Amino acid sequence: MNKFVKNSVLMSVALVAVAGASTQVAHAAGKELNWTLTGDLKTTDPSNVADIPSQNAVQATGEGLYRVGTSGQPELAAAQSVDVSDDGLTWTFKLRDNLKWSDGSQLTAHDFVYSWQRTNNPKTAAIGSMFFSGIKNADAIQSGKVTDMNQLGVKALDDTTLQVTLDRPLPQLKAELAMMYFFPEKESFVTTTGKAFGTTAKDSLSSGPYVLKKWDGSSLTYQYVKNPYYWDADAVKTPAVNVTTTADATTSFNLYNAGKADFAQLNATQARNSKHKHGFTTVHTAATTYMTMNQKNPVLKNVKLRRAMSYAVNREKLAKNVLTGAAEPAKTFVAKGLTKDPNTGKDFVDTAHTKYVSYNKAEAAKLWAAGLKETGKKTVKLTLLTGDTDAAKQTGQYLQSQLETNLKGLQVSVKSVPAKQTSALTKAGKFDLGLSTWNADYTDPVDMLQTLVTGASWNLTGWSDPKYDELYRKATVTDANDKAARYKDLVATEQYAEKQGAVAPLTYSKITALQNPDVKGVYVNPVGGTFDWKHAEKK
Structure with missing residues (x-):
């Protein structure tokens, strides 16, 4: 799910060693895992988890009726x-x-x-x-x-x-x-802890493979220790997972190379320079990064101006030159690889793609001029809110350049802040433009399309369109039991959102990383984007 700006998102694969050069990095002895993550752990409250570190925590310490295998x-x-x-x-x-x-x-x-x-x-x-x-x-x-x-x-x-x-x-x-x-x-635990529930290790309770330790609510290091009361404890081979929160990919990279981490996500430069290393891996994701446009700003309520901003961004260059190795150009809001056409087997994105999610400098300028005329403005000033990770800041700067260059009279300032602040500002509606990523929670377009429905808890821009709501309802209610009709409805829902400029899809995410080849069995939920250490084991 979106999680305002997700700092790292992963798809379901076993994170195993990828063939590379013979250089072997030394790693600490023992069976405990040492993991680096960007982004702060915010909560272990299952009802209110949003960001990747918090989802990792709840995934490690909790379990429901089903678990993704x-x-x-x-x-x-x-x-x-x-x-x-x-x-x-x-x-x-x-x-x-x-x-x-x-x-x-x-x-x-x-x-x-x-x-x-x-x-x-x-x-x-x-x-x-x-x-x-x-x-x-x-x-x-x-x-x-x-x-x-x-x-x-x-x-x-x-x-x-x-x-x-x-x-x-x-x-x-x-x-x-x-x-x-x-x-x-x-x-009894939730009511006793009250507002503190999920805010520290002692205010958290586990039903899953691990128990959270050494987290005071702001700790940059914390630990998951094997839960002896877990029903499937015999399957858990790792006694503890030690997590270090890093401010950027450079810190993670240095910890890995010093033998102090078993996993480190890489930025574009590191990825280019690490392809020869033993343990280098690329992980595709079911996630879309997109630009949001807050409807509290009257300018952004104009559909022509929203479309213009989407047309103004060269997604190919963003993926290739800015996010090298970590993204590919988006063609839809719904993530690539999420689902396929039941009749043709084609990916949803190939069926649903429209011209509205593409780079068209001339059309952008034309729509922008028309939109300004309709709103009675000659110039517009907007603030773009992003996270403070390397990728988020680089993307923000690129968007600023593209929008100001291709849309006459537009001035964009970039505000890059830590994840907690991004979350708070987004929830409060204190932004004009936002950089957000939605990592699908399950393999169905509904997961992403529902976020644009009027009044949905994740509809953080306030965009509302009765026709969109009706298209979504047709897919999820009227045709719920008709697989073929439902799929066509979902395609129509996606295409309408693109036409209306509900959001501006930018890239489909993937990550590059280094993982200790001695670590086996670490899986990531197919679309949830979280690590699952239940079957992890360091040889």
């Missing part, structure tokens, strides 16, 4: 079995026997009920609430039309039986249930 597909986890009714509207899960929290207390179906109710309660203002749409009464509860949380379509029939009821069939439900927003939460 090494095949990239959801597999039963906390649940040992599921029974689905013929109409697809009732899912009954049997939990594993003797599930426990990291404090040794019993984990039951009631913990799922509490968590889901908390996430959907408008008072929580949970980031993950939008993913519950389609579960009985979730939309009505979130809008305030229904105030009784017990009307949500989730019930504990007993301590080990959970029943989920839907308003409509959800083809993507199994994939969604592997997401961290559907993880259990222990009511």
